[in-house]
Amino acid sequence: xxxxxxxxxxxxxxxxxxxxxxxxxxxxxxxxxxxxxxxxxxxxxxxxxxxxxxxxxxxxxxxxxxxxxxxxxxxxxxxxxxxxxxxxxxxxxxxxxxxxxxxxxxxxxxxxxxxxxxxxxxxxxxxxxxxxxxxxxxxxxxxxxxxxxxxxxxxxxxxxxxxxxxxxxxxxxxxxxxxxxxxxxxxxxxxxxxxxxxxxxxxxxxxxxxxxxxxxxxxxxxxxxxxxxxxxxxxxxxxxxxxxxxxxxxxxxxxxxxxxxxxxxxxxxxxxxxxxxxxxxxxxxxxxxxxxxxxxxxxxxxxxxxxxxxxxxxxxxxxxxxxxxxxxxxxxxxxxxxxxxxxxxxxxxxxxxxxxxxxxxxxxxxxxxxxxxxxxxxxxxxxxxxxxxxxxxxxxxxxxxxxxxxxxxxxxxxxxxxxxxxxxxxxxxxxxxxxxxxxxxxxxxxxxxxxxxxxxxxxxxxxxxxxxxxxxxxxxxxxxxxxxxxxxxxxxxxxxxxxxxxxxxxxxxxxxxxxxxxxxxxxxxxxxxxxxxxxxxxxxxxxxxxxxxxxxxxxxxxxxxx
RNA sequence: UGGGGAGUAGUGUAACGGCAGCACGGCAGAUUCUGGAUCUGCUUGUAGGGGUUCAAAUCCUCUCUCCCCAGCCA
Numbered sequence: 001x002x003x004x005x006x007x008x009x010x011x012x013x014x015x016x017x018x019x020x021x022x023x024x025x026x027x028x029x030x031x032x033x034x035x036x037x038x039x040x041x042x043x044x045x046x047x048x049x050x051x052x053x054x055x056x057x058x059x060x061x062x063x064x065x066x067x068x069x070x071x072x073x074x075x076x077x078x079x080x081x082x083x084x085x086x087x088x089x090x091x092x093x094x095x096x097x098x099x100x101x102x103x104x105x106x107x108x109x110x111x112x113x114x115x116x117x118x119x120x121x122x123x124x125x126x127x128x129x130x131x132x133x134x135x136x137x138x139x140x141x142x143x144x145x146x147x148x149x150x151x152x153x154x155x156x157x158x159x160x161x162x163x164x165x166x167x168x169x170x171x172x173x174x175x176x177x178x179x180x181x182x183x184x185x186x187x188x189x190x191x192x193x194x195x196x197x198x199x200x201x202x203x204x205x206x207x208x209x210x211x212x213x214x215x216x217x218x219x220x221x222x223x224x225x226x227x228x229x230x231x232x233x234x235x236x237x238x239x240x241x242x243x244x245x246x247x248x249x250x251x252x253x254x255x256x257x258x259x260x261x262x263x264x265x266x267x268x269x270x271x272x273x274x275x276x277x278x279x280x281x282x283x284x285x286x287x288x289x290x291x292x293x294x295x296x297x298x299x300x301x302x303x304x305x306x307x308x309x310x311x312x313x314x315x316x317x318x319x320x321x322x323x324x325x326x327x328x329x330x331x332x333x334x335x336x337x338x339x340x341x342x343x344x345x346x347x348x349x350x351x352x353x354x355x356x357x358x359x360x361x362x363x364x365x366x367x368x369x370x371x372x373x374x375x376x377x378x379x380x381x382x383x384x385x386x387x388x389x390x391x392x393x394x395x396x397x398x399x400x401x402x403x404x405x406x407x408x409x410x411x412x413x414x415x416x417x418x419x420x421x422x423x424x425x426x427x428x429x430x431x432x433x434x435x436x437x438x439x440x441x442x443x444x445x446x447x448x449x450x451x452x453x454x455x456x457x458x459x460x461x462x463x464x465x466x467x468x469x470x471x472x473x474x475x476x477x478x479x480x481x482x483x484x485x486x487x488x489x490x491x492x493x494x495x496x497x498x499x500x501x502x503x504x505x506x507x508x509x510x511x512x513x514x515x516x517x518x519x520x521x522x523x524x525x526x527x528x529x530x531x532x533x534x535x536x537x538x539x540x541x542x543x544x545x546x547x548x549x550x551x552x553x554x555x556x557x558x559x560x561x562x
Numbered sequence: 563u564g565g566g567g568a569g570u571a572g573u574g575u576a577a578c579g580g581c582a583g584c585a586c587g588g589c590a591g592a593u594u595c596u597g598g599a600u601c602u603g604c605u606u607g608u609a610g611g612g613g614u615u616c617a618a619a620u621c622c623u624c625u626c627u628c629c630c631c632a633g634c635c636a
Binding site: 009072075132136140184186188213214234314323325334338339343372373404414416448552553554 | 563564565566567568569572573574575576578584585586587594595596597598599600628629630631632633634635636
């Protein structure tokens with residue numbers, strides 16, 4: 001007997017499973033599967049399905065298989081198999097020894113096809129693709145029966161065997177199920193179950209030149225693996241009668257297909273076809289570009305698998321088509337990284353600050369807390385000296401309303417260091433501010449004022465002499481609008497691509513504790529956001545991807561003021 | 563005009579004849595050595611009409627809107 005996790009939200013699929021468990025429909029077993037086609041990289045929409053299938057298995061003490069749905073040799077490649085496995089594993093799921101391939105069942109599919117022929121339920125059809133389309137009818141008109149529909153079992157058997165033997169060219173014949181050409185459900189109008197494809201398969205090589213179609217292969221694969229609940233997306237809803245038809249005609253163990261709505265995310269796209277346009281059009285730098293909603297892109301961006309799993313849980317599962325606000329994904333990663341990311345000081349757009357009354361060659365080591373959310377993460381030393389960098393927009397010569405950072409005559413705190421007061425502004429010939437001169441109060445060492453006076457802002461900073469050089473890649477939403485379809489007449493999603501989705505800052509300054517950062521390390525740059533070291537990092541120049549900004553009340557206020 | 567689905571706050575998702583809840587967002591406030599985090603409060607919803615019932619998001623009925631299907635793709 002399983003005890004469902006009370007903390008995990010329920011959904012209609014779990015309700016069905018609980019019911020099946022009660023009625024012992026599947027013998028108290030729960031067995032799901034995640035069946036990607038290895039023809040591209042996984043994205044966050046797949047993550048929803050992975051979390052659903054593996055999550056349900058775990059919750060009900062069941063099993064979940066990983067299965068490559070590789071029935072079309074012209075589209076699939078071994079490279080994708082590896083990336084899919086890596087992504088599922090990274091997401092935190094384990095299929096143990098149950099790594100399967102539909103192509104492992106090719107022999108079995110063939111036998112099933114022969115059985116259907118013998119039962120008079122399948123026939124070899126010589127219609128060309130074009131003819132078949134005409135015979136199929138339309139959404140509102142019934143189809144016509146193929147002239148080859150009533151061949152004898154013997155002739156069908158012979159023809160099908162010769163299809164397999166390679167006697168015929170691609171597209172010249174198909175094997176079709178004999179169902180009902182007048183069905184309102186077009187999937188039931190004698191669907192093709194085998195096609196001729198003289199193509200090299202990534203696993204079976206040239207052993208086969210006929211390949212089964214999805215509808216035929218999928219239900220039998222599920223059956224072979226003794227799947228109980230075959231969970232798929234909504235567009236397969238009207239394939240279910242066909243799923244059931246094959247299994248009934250073949251008299252096989254019969255899993256239950258259940259459909260749910262795929263994930264849509266605001267401000268981005270979620271289709272392989274569009275990803276390709278992005279990559280090939282040069283809008284992004286590859287499938288794992290940190291702007292892509294692919295698993296590999298999110299990983300490179302700095303997302304954790306915990307955050308993605310948590311996201312998958314929060315969005316729920318239903319049959320209604322919907323678009324989840326990307327703000328929820330961002331919330332999930334902030335929530336996770338807030339607890340685990342060490343804090344560090346980094347200045348992205350440096351503005352030089354000189355402390356006039358600080359001794360010329362002096363350096364102090366000040367204590368800084370690594371993570372105020374987790375005292376166990378300890379403290380570190382940060383060097384302080386006379387010349388520092390602060391963030392350009394932490395200074396305003398003429399402070400706008402509501403701005404309480406540094407400006408002439410005003411005192412602020414340098415985090416973990418001292419109170420400083422701006423006494424002068426240095427500009428170049430063009431009037432651009434090149435340096436701010438300040439004085440400090442030695443009594444405020446560590447950041448507290450003995451006299452109890454308050455300061456309205458605390459700024460992050462980096463000692464110029466000790467700073468590390470770095471590059472920061474700031475990412476923003478891929479699309480300017482929530483909905484990729486919200487475009488002008490005749491335009492597509494490419495017309496609303498956010499041209500500012502990547503901003504590269506090359507003159508960043510980091511505190512020296514970051515010297516040994518490795519690719520993939522995540523930090524919170526205080527007051528700025530969460531950043532993840534990119535694999536492009538060089539020895540003398542670290543490169544960081546901004547995973548997500550911190551929530552920024554000030555930015556909101558400024559935006560409203562405009 | 564064929565077949566299959568779906569309509570609950572701005573967004574997503576619960577409630578399965580019995581108080582419409584939760585999360586994100588938004589808006590206030592408290593607090594703070596991150597304008598972060600945390601805490602508190604507020605905001606807004608059952609597509610529409612009729613019916614059954616003591617009681618309807620839930621059952622019946624009519625209507626409206628949206629999505630999917632005419633690959634030898636999955």
